[in-house]
Amino acid sequence: MSKKVTVLKKLVKGNKSNLSLNFYPPVFNRKTGKYTRYEKTSYFLYNDFQSEIIYYNDSKGKKQSKVEIIKDKTGNPRKLTLTPAQKHHNKEILEAIELLRAKRFREITKPDIYTEAELKTLELAENKKKIFTEYFKEKAENATSSVGAWKACYGYFVKYYNNVLFSDINKTLIEDFKNRLLDTYQLKSTKHKLRRNSAASYFIRFIQVLEMAYEDNYLSQSFKGRIGWIEEEEVMKNFLTIDECRTLFTTEFSDETLRRYCMFAFLTGLRYSDINNLTWEDVVVRDKISYIYFRMQKTSAFQYHPISEEAVNLMGERTKKSDFVFDRIAYHSLNDNLRKWLLKAEIDKKVTFHNFRTSYAVAQLEAGADIYLISKMLGHKNVTTTEIYAKIVDKRKVSTINNIILGI
Known part of the structure; x- marks a missing residue:
């Protein structure tokens, strides 16, 4: 299959056209991990005519917009005279976009000069220069289970470390953070020490985020199993008979x-x-037995939970599926x-x-x-x-x- 890279012009408001590259067939984008046919650029050309945004309603009545050339009374584009500076700009941009197009064409047609392992090593070298703290924050904010523990763990980390790079992550730093968790005060208190079991829970999340970074090729080694866990204290829970x-x-x-x-x-x-x-959507009846089928808020795991008649009576009369019980x-x-x-x-x-x-x-x-x-x-x-x-x-x-x- 022959490969092509062409320059596309997209009309925008005023007297400009933005330039982008079009690939055929689609090429793999290493940053997004997806195939794409387009690459946006910052290049644009000045046109010798004007254009404007037109708003209209489509067949479904939804408001849409498009850019059209402004025409004179005869139906021809309304001409503009480009300044010498604009003409010079267009000449330089056409040369630059052609160089970029040729470069991209060479990249997609030349044989691979690196093996997959070599590419991974090169990617790792670049990733190590990135900020681990930002990666940690994103993982904590997007956690789907034990959300509070993830956010607290991140909070304690940035309390002691700021703008840590992936290249800074080593066994010494990890052990130091573990010791700080064992000797720190609660985030919202200067009087109460962080409980040991809470510290153990947060340290587990920290090792988990390091494992994620290793799997995402930001770290060259896994620390799972190489760092000792914080041993939890056995706590006898209060209860009512x-x-x-x-x-x-x-x-x-x-x-x-x-x-x-x-x-x-x-x-x-x-x-x-x-x-x-x-x-009520979570409550189902099978063979005269009531069950609750739901996703647990803490762990995100699905639970199929039979309940007694006493529990059923506490729920009251069933209403709409979306209503809270x-x-x-x-x-x-x-x-x-x-x-x-x-x-x-x-x-x-x-x-x-x-x-x-x-x-x-x-x-x-x-x-x-x-x-x-x-x-x-x-x-x-x-x-x-x-x-x-x-x-x-x-x-x-x-x-x-x-x-x-x-x-x-």
């Missing part, structure tokens, strides 16, 4: 929306974000009212709304449910995440050893 939940739910309180949220969370184990964004409520407002409700119910425990998820897991385990099934219901990627709830149950078992005493 099923009896405490019954006490709370039967204690009168003015906020009915809060009551429905808390009961639904305890009966299903769903997070606040998933309940708050639940629509529950009245929406801000998380901070929900927790503020929950504290007041716990106080009224005389339950002396520091729990937040998220702890109903823990309460659900503990209640299921104590009822004899399989830990693997609970892991799936909670949407955990790994059953080891669920094992923390099993340890809570084990501790509660130990507390019963003195319940039966013979006293002989």
Whole structure:
């Protein structure tokens, strides 16, 4: 197939035409990773006639625009006299665009002088000169899961490092950032140190973005497995027993929306974000069993979640598919009212709304449910995440050893 590179003129308002290159067949653009037939340039020519923008409605009534040559009464283009400077400009531009056209033609017709591996090495050398901080920011802003952790991780990085190049990334810098996470204060506080488990979560994201950069050919080596993780502390989560939940739910309180949220969370184990964004389109019935089919807000994973009749009754009457099942409520407002409700119910425990998820897991385990099934219901990627709830149950078992005493 013969290859061609031609110059295209595009009429614009006034007395100018912009110049671009047209490729046949389309050529591969390394920057975009796509094939293209056009290359824009900054070159333009002065015309010896005038043009203007014409607005019109197409067959569908949609407003469109086009550039047309202004004509005189005889129907011929209205002529202009070019100045000597404009004529000189046109001469130089025609020479420049022809040189560019010839250069592009040579590039697409000559044999490849580099192997694929050599091209990758050349690309890596150029990429290393680019700013890693900007790349990190883009990845954090476009994260689809654990969005808060990604943004916080980026926030801590730019707190200590600014305009870091990819060539600056090495084991020393990574270890330094890890140590800073372990010894820093919270971004929005000068009084409270960053918790170790939060630091561990943020450091995981940092290693992930480095792995992305390696896969995108910005780094020459992968640091995955070469840097030690931050070991998380084992934290025993707060929860309410099923009896405490019954006490709370039967204690009168003015906020009915809060009551429905808390009961639904305890009966299903769903997070606040998933309940708050639940629509009727997500609720389906199969063989008289109700299911919630939705994408989890935190992990972006799809979840097919069967729910009990009690949970179904809390949702109320079905309305339009796009309607939210529950009245929406801000998380901070929900927790503020929950504290007041716990106080009224005389339950002396520091729990937040998220702890109903823990309460659900503990209640299921104590009822004899399989830990693997609970892991799936909670949407955990790994059953080891669920094992923390099993340890809570084990501790509660130990507390019963003195319940039966013979006293002989």
